[in-house]
Amino acid sequence: MVAFLTFAIVVLLFVVLVLIARAQELTADLKDGKVSFHNQSKWNGYFLLGFLVFMFVGSAMCFKILGPVMLPIAASEHGVKTDFLFNTTMLIIGIVFVLTQIALFYFAYRYNESKGHEAYYYPHNNTLEVVWTVIPTIVLTGLIAMGMYEWMHIFDPEARNKKMMVIEATGKQFNWMIRYSGKDGKFGERIIDQAHVSPTNELGINWEDPKSHDDFMADKLYLVKNKPVLMKLGAQDVLHSFFLPHFRVKMDCVPGIPTEFYFTPTKTTEEMRTYLSTQPWWQTINPETGQPRWQTFKYELACAELCGKSHFGMQRDVVVVEQKEYDEWLAKQTPIYVAPAAEATSVEVTTDSTNTEVKKPTAMLGKK
Template structure:
C-alpha cells in the first residue's frame, strides 16, 4: 500500500509540473505559438473533473474503512471523554456533508459549463438572495458549533473543588516528564526552577523550607485511582511542551514561567482497557508488525511484545528527542493506588544531606 501511494504521489506531482509548464508557456507575452483551447480540450478537461470527483469520493470511503478508527471513539477513558467525542463526531459529520456537496457542485459545474463554441453559461452578475443564503447558513452552523464547543469546554474546565480532587503536578523538561503528588495533605509545596539543586536531588526546585513540600512525592510513572477527580498543575522547565493524554481526551500546554491546569476523572482502569475488544485488536496488529521487524526491534533493545498502556505524551515539537518524551500512566483501584503510594519516598526522605 505504501508503494502504491508513493507511485500515485509521484504521478500527480509529475502531472502538476507538466500543467505548470503549459501555463507558463501560455502566459508568455508575445509568444509566437499562442495556444488556444479547443472544444475537444475543454471536453476532455470536463470529463477529467468528473473523474477526479469520483476519485475524491472513492479515496474518502477507503480512508474511512481502513484508517478511520471507527467507531469514533471507542477508547475514551475519562468522565468528560464522551462529550469530546460527541463534539468531534458532530463536527466531522457537518464537515463531511459540506465537503461532499461543495465538491460535487464544483466539479459538476466545471463539467456542465465547459467551454463550447457558441455556448454561454448562465450567471448572475448580482443576486442578493443567493449571497444572503450562502452567508447566513455558514454563520448559523459555525456559531452553533462554536457555542456548543464553548459550553463543552466550560463544563470540562470548571473543576469542583468540593469533589476533593487529587492534586498532581506534571513537570515537563527536555525530554522527560516528572509527576509530583501532594502527599498526605494533598497540597503541593512551593517550587521554582531557580531552586533546583542537583547536589541534594532537588530536581524540581521545591522550596525545602515549605512544610507542604516535605511530604510531596516525585515519580517517573503516573498512577491514578479510578473514579476520583484529578487536577493537574503543569510546569515547564525549559521550552513550550504540551501534556497530551489521548485516551483521557486531555491536553494542555506547559508554559515556562507559569502554571497551567487541566482536570478529569479516569473511568476505566488499565486492566479493563486492555480487555477492550478494539484495544485487543490493535495490540494484536501492532505485535504482528513487530514480529515482522524483530531484528530491528531487538537491535534497539526493546521488548518484542507490546502491551497496551495509557501514555502521557508531549504534543509540541520541543526538540530532537520530542518523539520519545512520554510517561506511562497506570489507572488502578483506590486500594492499588494506596499500596503503590505507600512504597514511594517523600521529598524530605529523598533529599541527599
C-alpha cells in the same frame, strides 16, 4: 522500494500527460493558426470529474483502513462529551463538504468551454446571499454554543472546589517530571532561584518546608478510577503540551505561567483492555510482541508541542487503577527528601549521532 517505484510511476504518468496536452496544443496551432481550447477544456472536465471520484474513493478507503487504528472510546467523564461534539461537527461539515465538492467538480465538467456556448452572466442575487450567509451563521453559532456549554461544564467552578487528587507535571526538554504531594496531600514549596534550583533539585523544591518531605516523583502517572484529578502544569524551558489522548485532555505547559486541567478517569487500564479485546484491530497480533494488541495496551502521556529534537521521547505511561491498588502503589513510593540522590526516577531520552534512541537515567532528584 515499492513506494518509491509507485511514486516514480505516478510522476512519470503526470509528465506524459502534460507532454501529450502540449503536443495537442502545438498540432492545433499548426492546423488553423490559433490554439483551440475546446478539446482541452473537454479533457479538463473529464479529469475534474475523475478527481472527484478519486477524492471520495480515497477518503472512504482512508476511513476504512485507518478508522480502527484511531483512538478508542474516551476514558474520562468529559471525554464522552468532547467526542460527541467532535462527531457532531464532523458530521455537519462532512455533509456540507461532500455536497459543495460534488457541485464544484460537476459544474466544472458540465459547463466547460465549448463552441458557440457563452457563459451566463449572473452577478448578484439577494436571496442567495441571505441564504448562504444566514444558514451557516445559525449552524456555526449552534456548534460554538454547544462547545462553550460543554467547556463550562468541563471547567465547572464547583468541580474545582471538590476534593481532588492533585498531581504536578512539569515539562522540560525532553522529559516529564511528575510530582505527587505524598500522604499530607500538600506540595512542598518551590523556589525558582539560583539557591534552590540545581542539577539535583531541578524543580527548586524548598527542603526547609516540611510539606516537601513526603513529596515523591513518579515515573508513571498513576490515577484512580472515578476520582477527580487536578493536574498542575508547568514548563521549565520551552512550551510543552500535556496530552492524554485517551482521556481527551490537552493543556499547554508554559514557562512562568502555571496552567491546570481537571478530569475524572472512568475506565481502569484493565477495563480498557477488556473493551479493546472485543475490537477487531486490537485482536490482531502485534509483530513486535507476538501478542494481541489489546493485551499490551497502555494509556499514554505525550507532549503535543513540537518542543525540540527529542520531542518524540516525552512520553510516559499512564495507569488507571482502583483505589486499593493505588494505595498499595502509594505505600511503595519513596519521598524525594529521603531518596538517595543517585536514585533515578527519571529517564531522559535523547538521540545519538546515528539517530538511535538512547534512554539515560538522570540523577536529578534527591535533597540538596
